[in-house]
Amino acid sequence: MMNWRGAIAILKHELARFFRTAFGSILSPVLTTSLYIVVFGAAIGGQMDPSQFGGASYGAFIVPGLIMLTLLSESTSNASFGIYMPKFTGAIYELLSAPVGVAETILGFVGAAVLKSLIISAIILVTARIFVDYEIAHPLLAVGYVVMVAASFALFGFIIGLWADGFEKLQIVPLLILMPLTFLGGTFYSVQMLAEPWSTVAQFNPIFYLINGLRWTFTGSADVPIGVAFGFTLAFLVLCVAVIAWIFRTGWCLRE
Amino acid sequence: MSEPILEIRGLEKTYKGGTKALAGVDLTINKGEIFALLGPNGAGKTTLIGAVCGLVNPTGGSIHAFGQDTAKSWREARRKIGLVPQELSFDMFDKVIRQVRYSRGMFGCPPDEARIEQVLRSLSLWDKRDAAIRELSGGMKRRVMIAKALAHDPELLFLDEPTAGVDVELRRDMWRQIDALRAAGVTIILTTHYIEEAEEMADRVGVINKGRILLVDDKDAIMAKLGRTEAHFTLAEPLAKIPADFLDYPITLEDGGTHLIYRGGDGTGKGKREVAELAQRLPGLGIAYTGLETRESTLEDIFVDLVEQGAQEQAA
Numbered sequence: 207m208m209n210w211r212g213a214i215a216i217l218k219h220e221l222a223r224f225f226r227t228a229f230g231s232i233l234s235p236v237l238t239t240s241l242y243i244v245v246f247g248a249a250i251g252g253q254m255d256p257s258q259f260g261g262a263s264y265g266a267f268i269v270p271g272l273i274m275l276t277l278l279s280e281s282t283s284n285a286s287f288g289i290y291m292p293k294f295t296g297a298i299y300e301l302l303s304a305p306v307g308v309a310e311t312i313l314g315f316v317g318a319a320v321l322k323s324l325i326i327s328a329i330i331l332v333t334a335r336i337f338v339d340y341e342i343a344h345p346l347l348a349v350g351y352v353v354m355v356a357a358s359f360a361l362f363g364f365i366i367g368l369w370a371d372g373f374e375k376l377q378i379v380p381l382l383i384l385m386p387l388t389f390l391g392g393t394f395y396s397v398q399m400l401a402e403p404w405s406t407v408a409q410f411n412p413i414f415y416l417i418n419g420l421r422w423t424f425t426g427s428a429d430v431p432i433g434v435a436f437g438f439t440l441a442f443l444v445l446c447v448a449v450i451a452w453i454f455r456t457g458w459c460l461r462e
Numbered sequence: 463m464s465e466p467i468l469e470i471r472g473l474e475k476t477y478k479g480g481t482k483a484l485a486g487v488d489l490t491i492n493k494g495e496i497f498a499l500l501g502p503n504g505a506g507k508t509t510l511i512g513a514v515c516g517l518v519n520p521t522g523g524s525i526h527a528f529g530q531d532t533a534k535s536w537r538e539a540r541r542k543i544g545l546v547p548q549e550l551s552f553d554m555f556d557k558v559i560r561q562v563r564y565s566r567g568m569f570g571c572p573p574d575e576a577r578i579e580q581v582l583r584s585l586s587l588w589d590k591r592d593a594a595i596r597e598l599s600g601g602m603k604r605r606v607m608i609a610k611a612l613a614h615d616p617e618l619l620f621l622d623e624p625t626a627g628v629d630v631e632l633r634r635d636m637w638r639q640i641d642a643l644r645a646a647g648v649t650i651i652l653t654t655h656y657i658e659e660a661e662e663m664a665d666r667v668g669v670i671n672k673g674r675i676l677l678v679d680d681k682d683a684i685m686a687k688l689g690r691t692e693a694h695f696t697l698a699e700p701l702a703k704i705p706a707d708f709l710d711y712p713i714t715l716e717d718g719g720t721h722l723i724y725r726g727g728d729g730t731g732k733g734k735r736e737v738a739e740l741a742q743r744l745p746g747l748g749i750a751y752t753g754l755e756t757r758e759s760t761l762e763d764i765f766v767d768l769v770e771q772g773a774q775e776q777a778a
Contacts, residue, residue, distance in 0.1 A: 209537065215567025219553075219560075226555065296551030300610065303515040303545045304568045305537040462477065462518050 212306040216314025217321075220288050224322045232326060235276045239330045242272055243337045246394055262425055265338030270420040271393030272334070274355070277327050278388055278413070281356045282380050285319035285363030290370050293460075302461060308454040312364065319360035320353070327352060340424065348423035354439050355416055361446035368453060368460065387413040397429050412438065467493040467528060467618055467649050468514065474522030475509050475673075483509035485673035486523065491618075491651060496644055498664035498681075499653045500765055506673040507653040508548065511620045515545045527618065541569055544616030548623040550603045554596040558587055558606055561595065562613045569614035581612050585639065601632040608639065619643065621652040625659060637663055657765055671769050684764060691733025693724040695744065696753035705747055711736060722751070733758075 224231055243265060251264030292298040301311065334340065342348050363380075370376045391413035397405045408414050409430075418428035419435025428435070468491040475484040483506045491497050501507050512518035514525055516536060525532045527539040552561055562578050582588045585605040590598060595606055604624075611619060621640070625633040633656075640650060640663055654660055660667050661681065668678040677684070700719035712726035724740060727733015737756055744751060 207537070209570045211570045211572065212568045215564050218567070219556075219564045222556070222560065223553070291553070295553065296547070296549050297553060299515075299517055299545065299547050299551060300565060300568065302517045303540060303543070305540040305570055306568060307537075461516070462512070 209305050209307070209310050212304060213310040213313040213317075216301075216306070216310065217318045220315060220318030221321065223288075224284070224318070231322070232329060235280060235326050236329055236333050239272050239276060240333055240337065242268070243334055247338055262340070263338060266340035266425070267396075267421075268394055269331075269334050269338060269340045270424045271417050273327050273330060273352070274413075274417045274420050275388050275393055276330055277323055277352060277356055278359050278384055278416070279380055280323035280326050281319055281359035282363035282366065282384060283376075284322045285316055285360040286367035286370065286376055286380075288315045288319055289364055289367035290376055293367075298460065308450070312361070312450065316357065316360045316364050319363060320356045323356045323360070324352065327356075342424050343426040344423045348420065351420055351423055351436070351439070354443060355420070358439060358443040358446055361443070361450060365446065365449055365453065384413075387411050388417070390414075391417050392429065393417060412442070415439070465493045466490050468651075469526040470510075470514070470523070471525075472523035473510070473513060473520055473525065475506075475513060475518060476521050483673055484513065484520070484523075487670070487673070487675055489668060489675060489678065491649060492666075493649055494644070494647060495665040496640065496650045496652070496663050498660035498667045499651060499670055500655065500657065500660055500667060501653070501670040502655065502769060505670045507670060508622055509673075510670070511545070511622055511651070511653065515543060515620060516540060517545075541614065542617045544611035544614065544619040546607050546611045546619070546621045546624060548626060550600075550607060552595060552606065552610070555594055557592055557594055558582070558598070558609075559591040561606060562609050565610040566613035571614045577615070578613065581609050584642065585609050601628055601635075604628060604632075604636075612643075616648065618649045618651070621650065623653055623655075625654070625656060633659070669765060669768050676768050686728060690725060690763065691727035691737060691756060691758055693737040693740070693754065693756040695722040695724075695740070695751045696720065697722055698750035698752050701749065705749070707743070707747065708740070711740065713740075722749075 247263075247265030247268055251268070254264045292301060306314075366376065366379050390408065391411045392408065397408040397414065400408060415430055415435045415438040418430045419432060419439060422428040422432045422435065468489075470487055470489040473484050473487040473489075474482075476482045485506075487506070487510060489510075499507050499510070509518055513520045514527065514532065516532075528542060530539060532539045556564075559578065559582065562581060563573065566578065567573070579588065582591055585608060587602065587605055587609055590602060595603060598606065608621075608624075624640070625636050628636065637659070640652070643650060652659070652663070664681050666678065667681045667684055669676045679687070697720055701715055701722065702719060704713060704715060704722075711724065713722055713724045715721065716723055722744075724733075724737055726736060734756070741754060
């Protein structure tokens, strides 16, 4: 029988950790995003021709990209730190000795990471409104999409946290893979602006689809059809779930 | 009294690197007892506890807790088992009371502030409930570990080296806590390499070395069976050989005949009696002695003997 109280205890503990450091964990992504909007959106973007961005202002164009940038890094790092910290301090003994299974563990850690990154994303969205006027064409789809992406990358972070045996490994994937791919995935530009072969190369970047999926829910137009973006995100979610199921079936990384 | 609460049969654990930590352990723990597991470092104590508590996947054998196979009914079993590991490990930045609530929740218990207050008070932590754990002293931190393990009211409690590295006063304090838990009906298994601790606390003692249980018995029975009296007579004049009258006693001459050593007895007082006899009869034979030291063997000596014996048998 599922130990709901156990899952909720983990979730609350993880959220408490977040709120304990709320000042830094909320302020830093908000500040970074605001700087991007001010520097790129207002200062540089003012010089750009709106027709390149589906008629929207450049500021409004980059908002979904910036949300995605924060969402990906926050979901990944929150979940990976969440599960890595008890491994590092040794507190994992309690989780392993408790009547808590895979479902409760994931619900607790990944659930908390998703909630945290949703809170931060919402704050950024509100902050962005101070600087730029943007519209959200499909609000419900936008929320659904954001939740799906947050869940996928929190699971992805959870896998990294299980795999990592040092702080370096914890940083490597977000820093060396996620961040470059997000920047190159069209956060700040439309791939149509790129010359060949780069506009084709960009299509091999998985994050390109995520950014364009969210952008579509904001503006109603993007570089890829929305069906492709949704399908891609869903496939990534399923892949992460499958990897986690496999990890726990083999007892890898946690139980000796 | 001897209703089993934990039954371990043929338990084996070989780590990935090939280290065999448990080589077929059989052990039965009875409800309500305090069982001390003694063994040198690397004997397999922590692995054994880990296997019962779910930290280690055994590679062979079976564990039944509360009559159920822990591999199958792991949720039911773990709800009733508490573990205090050797290392202080928790979220150092969290508050004491939050950590205890967290543990209670994780083990599936409904929130119960009254119970949490009770646990914290019993460990003298109530005044520190809102302190961040990192601000506490080492002894206090260890108590937080115990509070966390008690938060879900376990029926079976494992204490892995509960007094390793704590000062004498805190150790006495810990013993009082363990006594109180026993009075409350909790079955306790503790590992230690402080023999004094086992001697003080335990009803039964098990000795483990190299992944095997060498001996399990009532503490008093072990002392009776293996207890020894040792007496050193410092002689005024060296003796060339043991006087014929004393050939029946387990005595030897050492240091060129200047010391007469008695090593015998069985823990029932026979040793003391024989030493008294010797002390009375030596002057009658014209043997003067200038000093006499006697010592009863402790569990420590017994333990060292057992471990050395085991090592020799393995080498043979």
